[in-house]
Amino acid sequence: MTQPLLMHINNTVFLRDGRLVIVDRRLFPLKTEELICRDYEEVARGIEMMAVQGAGDIAITAAYGLYMAARDLEKEQITPEQLRISLAIVKERLFNTRPTGFHLGALLEKIWSRIVWERGDIAQQIMVFIAEAVERQQKRSELTGRWAEQVLEDGDKVLTHCFPGPALLYMLYFAAENGKRLSVIATETRPYLQGARLTAWSASQLGIPVTLISDNMAAYCMSTNMISKVFTAADRIAMDGTVANKVGTYQLAIAAGYHHLPVYILGYGGPDRNCVEGRNIPIEYRDPEEVTSFNGTRITGDLVNGFYPAFDLTPPHLIKGVITDRGIFKPERVADYWERK
Template sequence: MSKEPDILRPALLSDRFNTLSYDRESHEVIVLDRRVYPFETRYERYGTVEGVARSIEEMVVQGGPPLAYVAGLGLALAAQSCRGQHVAEQRGCVEEAAKRLVRTRPTADDLHWLMEHALVAGLEAIELDEDAFEAILGYVEGEIARGNEVSRACGRHAASLLESGDKVLTHCFAGAALNYMLFYAREQGKEIELIASETRPYLQGARLTASQAVEMNIPVTVITDGMAAHLMSEGNVTKYVTAADRIALDGSICNKVGTFEHAIAARYHNIPFYVLGYDGPDPATPTGKDIPIEERNSREVLFQGGQRIAVEGAQARYPAFDVTPPGLVSRIITERGIFEPGEMAAYFDA
């Protein structure tokens, strides 16, 4: 008797509405705590702009688009808190909130782009004596829905580059597009194995990437961050796929620190490196040298699960991202199609 086929469905983190929302009754921003997921499915609630900002800084929410959406919901929360005030007071309230939220993470361009447009929506509503809260929230929720569609399209294009039997290395958690890439590859009958580097110090690969693969019945193997080159030398990696927190117009990509060194190893072993570029490059970033790299608190390297893992007196550094030059990138995959790194400017005409 033949086995019934698995029911194919994208995993939980594929739909951003599963992980973040605005509660109109309590006026709180609700965020899935990715620091503890999947071992605990815990949603945190924030009723102040400062609380929302700290949720971004303290890694409750992770990933370029999700943290941008949470910041946008935080701006809606600010607009709600100053409803009914004079025009100047409302304007000052949302402008100050926007400044605080934008300061949370300097590297990811999604945050800055979305906050700029959400702020414009709110200020225009204030000038027209309309409800800034509804204007901002409507805009942000529309962007979340659009982002979900972008993820599906990006993942569908990425699946076309995979072949049955591929062993795909990934670093950190490449987000919803990675889930859709795996989903569409399986739907097309391709047998794919995933290799997830653990991604110190927050272990997004070991927790988030691995959990999504398990949820979709995709075979997944977790490795430490230093093992990738060895696996490549054995022939146990056939593709390397990550996301990007920012893409420059020259095709440089910025992603979780460690992406660059895996790209060097992939090039040495003639393994293609594909980047899930979602909705394309940042038009305000000409080259990789123009991308600011966030330097996070060194305690995040020195401590794991509240326990110090390095000897007292030792110091640490934590640049959260690195930049991979375009010469090491094979293709950049967006919702509009697949691009050579050196042709990213063509994205805007696609």
């Protein structure tokens, strides 16, 4: 069985000749074009422009930005203290590219805490940490997918929203290996169409029957028994079980609850230990023109305003389970993730 391109981060984000290559996800699946980043600021803009999508992949991309900044600063022969101050500014810049996501900030802070400043070769130290993070992320995605496959039954009709990342693809891959016949319904996920361009395309590469719907069709599909389970990812999970994910997740969970359908969250590395409640999660508001325009063409009148919160918050009582690399948790007990090894 063919493994989709997006099952492995190294396929779409990697270093080449000292520059960071981001295979631009905004153009999938019709084009495969590379965005070449020469320094950390170009990496930051690439993240902000949505050239890379998916919480884990964004985090790895930001880490590469930190590496490139360290590499360039070390060439300037500045003092260790000046290097640390300058890199702290870079870290803040990268962190603020997508403030809602937990993984980006968590990875940058983990790398920062492990740097031994007196040792020097800071860029090389960061590269070692990035290699470890990529390997850890790949394993985490695979384990999360294995746990998720266990809740699937033969004949399940799975609804997805946005791009839930490689764990979803591993889930479908393992289910097919085990002889489970599945089908997928993917919401297109306006305005960047991650569901159409990434999820539906990747699932189809696995040979899974896929149907694409617009975002406002999900409740109808639920009411006509076209859906049996709902799966999304999470950009951040609070310790109380509240889930921040692509805007539209909350309304899907409400509709699923009304139709008595289970909602599962692919939670990968668990909740944010520093976020006690969902109300503490910052919501990113993006440029309103991303709603009032499509592919650079305005789709409404000049006097019409747009509004684009990139994420929403789904309360734990609407969620059946949070699936992680350490097992499946009830949302109100998701904090137990940190007690389980």
